[in-house]
Amino acid sequence: MRLTVLGACGAWPEAGQACSGFLVEQDGFRLLLDVGYATLPRLLERVGAEQIDAVFVSHGHPDHCADLNPLLRARHLRDDKPDPLPVYSLPGALDAVLALDRPGMLDDAYVRHEFTAGDRLRIGPFEAQTRLLPHWVPNAGIRLSVGGRVLAYTGDTGPSPEVVELARDADLLLADASHADRVPEDSTNESTSARQAGAQAAEAGVGMLLLTHFWPGTDRTAAQAAAAETFDGEIAAAIPDLTVQL
Incomplete structure (x- = not known):
């Protein structure tokens, strides 16, 4: 399994970057985890x-989903249309972008393919x-x-025992780290700091812990240092362009 980062900004893309989007490949199968602002141009540098x-x-x-629209346009507005693209989401989550x-x-x-959180899915070669x-x-x-390899991805989340269960013994945890050390008071239940992500990874x-969803202006080095205070594994x-081979 190979993961390639297309973008990792939260809220909006910083100059020259993109929001959440990750390409996961296994035996020729290509799965996109999220497709946020500005991820499509980065994807098209690699594959059609x-x-x-x-x-x-x-x-x-x-x-996390805005560039689904141009992705579908790029597949549809061509002479040799590919098969319809399977798109997995929670009920109603994509209504706005698909409209x-x-x-x-x-x-x-x-x-x-709409599912209920808690469901098990089969997506290509992936359980x-x-x-x-x-x-x-x-x-x-x-x-x-x-x-025999496991990748866990949180999307956006506040700290939760459910994150720990999702990531139990995973080879790689791709975790929300919107803030390096301190989450604003009005977001403590909805966002996670790098320090908290490190603690959950340790538990x-x-x-390996891969920090993502950085709020614009977040110092990535400071985020890694904060996570290292609670997690002694690889961080x-x-x-963009970072590749992790599992």
């Missing part, structure tokens, strides 16, 4: 839009387990297993 096999969207905030075009325009470009994690809107974390016994900050 028609080469994506499935998309999983953690929740409906646009910094950006005129009614029906992109209907044959995708197949919508997927989902969990409801706390955020401003319903957010589904996902645990991908294949070939879960993960092999990295998600930056």
